[in-house]
Each structure stands twice: as C-alpha cells, then as structure tokens.
Amino acid sequence: MAPLESGQLPFSLMSRADTEFVRESKFIHEITEMISQKLNRAYLTYETNYPVEIDSRIREINDLLSVGVADVRTIGIWGIGGMGKTTLAKAVYNSVAHKFEGSCFLENVREHSKAPGGLVQLQKILLRNILGLKMSNVTNYDSGLNIIKGRLRYKRVLLILDDVDHLDQLKYLAGSSDWFGLGSRIIITTRVEHLLLVHRVDFTYQVKELESDEALELFSSNAFPTSRLPDDYQELANGFVGYAQGNPLALTSMGSLLYGKNIDEWQSILESYKRAPASNIREILKITKKELERQVRRPEENVLTNVEEEHGVHDLQSSGLNEAQSNELMLEQNDTISGTPEVERLQGKISETYNEVTGLNEVENTAKLLGVETVSSTQEEERIQGHINRTDDVTEQNEDENNVNLVEGDKTFSSIQEEDLLGKAPGTDDEIRHSPVLKHYKHFKEEFLTLRLSQ
Structure with a gap:
C-alpha cells in the first residue's frame, strides 16, 4: 500500500514542518481571499460638493x-x-x-x-x-x-x-x-x-439639518469660486442660509443659482424668497427651480440669436427672396449652424441641463420634492398601515382589483400593476441633486460669455 502524503495524515501525526506548512497555506489563502474581495468590490461613486464634515x-x-x-x-x-x-x-x-x-x-x-x-x-x-x-x-x-x-x-x-x-x-x-x-x-x-x-x-x-456654520460653509462653496465668503456678502448670505433651513439640497441649489451674480442681484432674489411662506422649504425650492430655469433659458436664447446673426440667417427676405426661397435658405443655413461642433456641444449641454430642471413635472411635483408638507404624518401612517394590511392579499388579487387609485394631497395616481402600489411620490430630490445645473452652473455663464464660433 502506497504511503499517504503528509497532507493526508491526521493533524496529530504530522511533523512540525508539515503543521507549519498547513498553517502558512491557510494564512496565505485567507490573505488571498481578503485581497480578492477588496479588488473585486465595486466602490460607489457619489457627487458631493459638501465640504462639511461627513x-x-x-x-x-x-x-x-x-x-x-x-x-x-x-x-x-x-x-x-x-x-x-x-x-x-x-x-x-x-x-x-x-x-x-x-x-x-x-x-x-x-x-x-x-x-x-x-x-x-x-x-x-x-x-x-x-x-x-x-x-x-x-x-x-x-x-x-x-x-x-x-x-x-x-x-x-x-x-x-x-x-x-x-x-x-x-x-x-x-x-x-x-x-x-x-x-x-x-x-x-x-x-x-x-x-x-x-x-x-x-x-x-x-439625518438632521446642518448646523448654521456647516450650512454657511456649504452655501458659500457653491456661491463663490472658493468657500471664503466676502465680507460685503455676509449679511445676504446669512439670509439665504436661514431660508434653506439646514437642507443640503436647498443650500447647494441656492449657491449655484447665485454664483457670479452681484449684490443687487442677490438682494433681488432674496426678496423673492421673502415672499414665500415662512419655514416652507418646498416654496424655497420652487423659487430656486424657476430662477434656474430662467437663467438656463436666457443664455440659450442669446447664443442662438448671436449665431443666427453671425451666419446671416436673419432678415433674408430683405435681400429680395420670396418667402419660400427665404425659408429654404434659412433651413440650409440652420443645418450649417447646427452642424458646427461647438454649437452642437453647447446645444446638447443646454438641452440636457434644461430638460433635467424642467423634468420635475410642474408645481405639484416640486411641491412633493422633499416629501414634506404634502401628506400629513397621520395620512402617511394610515397609508403605510393600509398597505401592510393588504400585503398578504395583494398577490391574490386579479387585474381588476389591482386597478386602484391612490390619492395624496391634490394629486391622483392610477395604479395598474401590483408593483405600482409601491411608492407614489412623483417628485424626487435626486432630479435636482444630480441635475447638470448644479454640476456645471458655476462655469455655465463664463462659457457663454467667452463663446466664439468658428466660421
């Protein structure tokens, strides 16, 4: 009978060298597994401009x-x-x-x-x-x-x-x-x-509201090239921070909106916040959203007007062409303009930014953006408890029984599938948090001001 390999012997009969070898092998295996887990782990990326302590x-x-x-x-x-x-x-x-x-x-x-x-x-x-x-x-x-x-x-x-x-x-x-x-x-x-x-x-x-010093730091980092707050903006900045109520999304949105604006513009926007009901964060966000939309639309219109003038697209009929000929030539020149790489890039950026902002589906969705003051806590508890009571029965319901209406606040949502009963708040803070407006707005104005189209 062939002798057993040392690795096959009972642990107690192994030599000291064999025992050490087994221990080292086990240790190496554990180290390899640990390294493999770390290398294979997909780490999550997340956008955060928050300089505050996380x-x-x-x-x-x-x-x-x-x-x-x-x-x-x-x-x-x-x-x-x-x-x-x-x-x-x-x-x-x-x-x-x-x-x-x-x-x-x-x-x-x-x-x-x-x-x-x-x-x-x-x-x-x-x-x-x-x-x-x-x-x-x-x-x-x-x-x-x-x-x-x-x-x-x-x-x-x-x-x-x-x-x-x-x-x-x-x-x-x-x-x-x-x-x-x-x-x-x-x-x-x-x-x-x-x-x-x-x-x-x-x-x-x-997750509680930011402390006042953290809130001011976050706001300032979005409103200025550095987080250092100029002395002459201090009082106005404190006013905006007060309206944000320590909410990081509101602070980031406000700061991005105010970036590059002078004191008079800050004062004008602050006055619009003062007209909102006290302590109403959804109204503050609604005002911020509308102002961001206006700021995005304005440069888009100006740039396209300047492009048309630079390429001689306007006032074609004054050259003696009839309306049909004028329209045909305008279409051809518009194609030339839209084909310019710089214009295409900017139009794509404008479109992406504007669609992201305006994708909040009007005032009702903005009002529900933060999930507050839309449904009272009692209504929310009743809604959840109702779903809990139906949990065991929902899979037994037929298609007709699943066609129900869920009413929250002033909005009614139709639910057809079983899974559609889950989560009916239509607005999401992610739509603003990940908006290109907040990511690129700081450089947006400068890019339009320095735009030069090649002929």
Whole structure:
C-alpha cells in the first residue's frame, strides 16, 4: 500500500514542518481571499460638493453597525428629502463593504419599484451582485424571495436598500434577519420613520439639518469660486442660509443659482424668497427651480440669436427672396449652424441641463420634492398601515382589483400593476441633486460669455 502524503495524515501525526506548512497555506489563502474581495468590490461613486464634515456621521453609523459582531443587524437611516441620506449610505458602504463575503447597494428602490416587474428586477440585481450569478429562475416575487432566503442564509452580506417607501419592498428584498448569515448588516434609507418602526429595525438614525456654520460653509462653496465668503456678502448670505433651513439640497441649489451674480442681484432674489411662506422649504425650492430655469433659458436664447446673426440667417427676405426661397435658405443655413461642433456641444449641454430642471413635472411635483408638507404624518401612517394590511392579499388579487387609485394631497395616481402600489411620490430630490445645473452652473455663464464660433 502506497504511503499517504503528509497532507493526508491526521493533524496529530504530522511533523512540525508539515503543521507549519498547513498553517502558512491557510494564512496565505485567507490573505488571498481578503485581497480578492477588496479588488473585486465595486466602490460607489457619489457627487458631493459638501465640504462639511461627513466623517462624524459615518462613524456614528459604523458604531451602530458594529461590523464583526456575530449577529444580523438592520439599521434605518431616515430624514426628509435633500438631507443626504443616500450620500451617507454610499459613504458607509465604501468604508465597510470589503469586510463582507458579498455586498449590494440597491439605489432608488422607490422609483425602480414603480416599473412593471420592478421588484423582481431588484431581486435579480441583489442576487447577481452578491452571488455573481445571473438568476434567470427568478420569475416572480415569491420565487425571488425564496431564492434570497435559501442562497444567502449562510452568507455574511452587506445589503443597502436606498429610498424605500413601502413595506412590500422590504418584504420581498429583506423580509427577515434570518434570511442572511451571521454577521450580515442591512441598511435602509427612507423618508418615513414609521416604516422602519413597523419593519422593526434594530437601530434608527435620523439625518438632521446642518448646523448654521456647516450650512454657511456649504452655501458659500457653491456661491463663490472658493468657500471664503466676502465680507460685503455676509449679511445676504446669512439670509439665504436661514431660508434653506439646514437642507443640503436647498443650500447647494441656492449657491449655484447665485454664483457670479452681484449684490443687487442677490438682494433681488432674496426678496423673492421673502415672499414665500415662512419655514416652507418646498416654496424655497420652487423659487430656486424657476430662477434656474430662467437663467438656463436666457443664455440659450442669446447664443442662438448671436449665431443666427453671425451666419446671416436673419432678415433674408430683405435681400429680395420670396418667402419660400427665404425659408429654404434659412433651413440650409440652420443645418450649417447646427452642424458646427461647438454649437452642437453647447446645444446638447443646454438641452440636457434644461430638460433635467424642467423634468420635475410642474408645481405639484416640486411641491412633493422633499416629501414634506404634502401628506400629513397621520395620512402617511394610515397609508403605510393600509398597505401592510393588504400585503398578504395583494398577490391574490386579479387585474381588476389591482386597478386602484391612490390619492395624496391634490394629486391622483392610477395604479395598474401590483408593483405600482409601491411608492407614489412623483417628485424626487435626486432630479435636482444630480441635475447638470448644479454640476456645471458655476462655469455655465463664463462659457457663454467667452463663446466664439468658428466660421
């Protein structure tokens, strides 16, 4: 009988050298796994112009998470729209994701759930991100639920569900702690604290308004080339910061709007804010949005007028051409103008910026932008409780029963699919937060002022 290799011997019979070899091999394997996890982890990028301290908030969340403790914990992060919940959740994800066997950040669950089959797609993404496999056998809510429970029960995972507004989203994505292996952490961001209480999360964390000094710093960094506030703007800046009420989105929007303007223009815009009802953040954002639209439209119209004049497009009929000939020539010259690379680039930028701003679907959506003062807390709790009571019955309803109307405030929304019952607030602070206006507005005015079109 051939002798056994040393690696096949019982541990107690191995030589000291063999024992050391096994230990070293195990150590190398663990190091390799750790490096592999870090290299393969997709870190999240997030736009933030906030110079204010975010590290302290990350530390507070990480203290609640207590990564490394062998239990399963669910943390709820809540606050009104525009407070930076998603930014904070992404920062936390980047700081700890490498410590888990698998991780997934499901962004904007509320909006994605509205699409037909939206929750099923979210289940597939969750499984694919954590397991690295395409899950073609997820065909409905229940099959996805069972696969999540079965495949992740013994896996240490980090799961973040961003912008949740309905209990069904939690039911089908992270229904219970025993779905996940020991050491797992689930983070939920939402505007509705009551939803977290009903789901019985282990800890809640409220994202509060910025302190006055932080708010002024954030505002100034968007209103000026540097965060240093000129002395003659100090009083006006304090006025704007007061209206923003410590809301990062409002502060960023205001600062971007005021960038490059003189004191008289600042005073004029501040007067428009003074006409808004006191402490009404949605009115402040509505005013900011309209002013941004006006500022974007004005340079667009000026540039196109200047282009037409430079290329001799205007006043063609005075040259003796009849109307038909004039129109034909104008179309030809417009084609030439629109084909100029610089014009095409600027028109695309203007279009992208303007569409992003005006995509808020009028005043009603702007009013719901932050998710405040649209539905009272009592109405919101009743709505959530109503959905909770229907959770067990909704999958049994037929198509006619699913065709219901959900009324919030002054707006009625039709719901056809089961998943369309999830998340009905139409406006989203992401539409302003990720708007190119806020990303590029600082350089927008200068670009138009220095524009020179080549012949």
